[in-house]
Amino acid sequence: MSSVETRRQPDGGSGASGGPGLALLGSELSVLFRRVRTWAMLxxxxxxxxxxxxxxxxxxxxVPPGRGPLFLDRVSQNGLFVAFTALVVCVPLFxxxxxxxxxGDTIAGEANLGTLRYLLIAPAGRVRLLLVKYTGAVAFCCAATLIVAASGALAGVVLFPVGPVTLLSGDTIGVGEAAxxxxxxxxxxxVSLLGLSAIGLLVSTFTDVPVGAMAATVVLAVVSQVLDNLPQLDWLHPWLFSHHWLGFADLLRQPMSWxxxxxxxxxxxGYVAVCGALAYAKFSNKDVLS
Incomplete structure (x- = not known):
């Protein structure tokens, strides 16, 4: 089934689906999570x-303490730490x-397939299309982090003993609270990935080549992390979207700090607001020929 045909089916029942916005969102999520590429990444x-x-x-x-990723030395004693370690490993790159x-594929992918013009002809509007595309990216962020956590918890339960978890503060909590x-x-x-998603949406409005938008978004993520590790740029670190990516250690202390x-x-x-405004400014003036 072609991309155009796939999207026409939800639009045809827009009245029963709560309007063109919900129909478009349902179509976006359906297309996103039926792609082989999406499932391959998950x-x-x-x-x-x-x-x-x-x-x-x-x-x-x-594993000696302090060697390898955070929490790796605790995995063999308690399988619940597999999920913690996997999340730490996946944050910087995967x-x-x-x-x-x-x-990066949000807007550029539609333009490359020739479906962007059709989507704009439908009663959705450019602002609504941007919101739907961003919501789809956020849904993938949720699915991606949850599948890492769930897979880690399952692997830990199967391969290692499971019991009370000792937090970074030295306090011990039960299995339920650890989950x-x-x-x-x-x-x-x-939440950490929301800014990157907005950056990818913005980059995607500048090109009709999805691979270029994808590569640029990933490169920006790497550059931000490199800059965040340069002490000479301490003044810039609080403004980098990746600055707090590994700051969830406070959630593993007692009492928990927010x-x-x-x-x-x-x-x-802030990144969502700024990049969203720039994406709208660019996309609202973009000549869509495909």
């Missing part, structure tokens, strides 16, 4: 915690890579 993300767990399980010696692919904290960390990382969560959410909201 399965690749799910494989990361499994590989970590298997590697630790097959290792003949324990999650930005997959989100960059999805966000809740894992979900909170996944939510924190999802300061880093709030600062991260405020920073990402």
């Amino acid at each position: 399965l690749a993300l799910a494989a990361v915690p499994i590989l970590i767990a298997v590697a630790v399980k097959l290792s003949s010696r324990d 999650l930005p890579l997959t989100v960059g692919v999805v966000a 809740v904290r894992t979900l909170l960390i996944a939510a924190y990382i999802t 300061n880093s969560f709030g600062e991260n959410a405020l920073l990402q909201a």
Whole structure:
């Protein structure tokens, strides 16, 4: 079924679906999560915690404290730490890579397929289309972080003993509360990726070549992290969208602090607002020929 045909089906029932906005959003999510590429990326993300767990399980010696990713030395003692370690491993590269692919494809992908003109002819409008495309990217962010956390928890339960978790503050919590904290960390990382998604949407309005938009978004994610590690640019660090990506350690202390969560959410909201406004300014004046 072609992309145009796939999108026409929801639009045909727009009256029953609550209007063109909901119909367009339903179509976007349906197309996004039926793509082989989307599922391939999600399965690749799910494989990361499994590989970590298997590697630790097959290792003949324990991981020394302080070696490798955060929490890796605790995996063999408590399987719940597989999810924590996998999220730490995926944040710098794997999650930005997959989100960059999805966000960079939002507008440029439609233009490349020749469906962008049709979408704008439908009673949706450019602002609504941008909002729907961004919502689709956010939905992928949620799915990506949740699948890493879920896969890590499952691998940890299967391969290692599970019990009370000792937090970074030295306090101990039960398995149920540890699962809740894992979900909170996944939510924190999802929020962290909102700014990158907005950047990808903005970049996508500048080109009709989705691969270029994807590559530019991923490169910007890497550049931001490199700049964040240069002490000579301390003044710039608080303004970089990746600055708080690994700041979820406060969620693993007792009492739990929400300061880093709030600062991260405020920073990402700023990027969403600025990049969203720039994307609208560019897209509203864009001549769509395909």
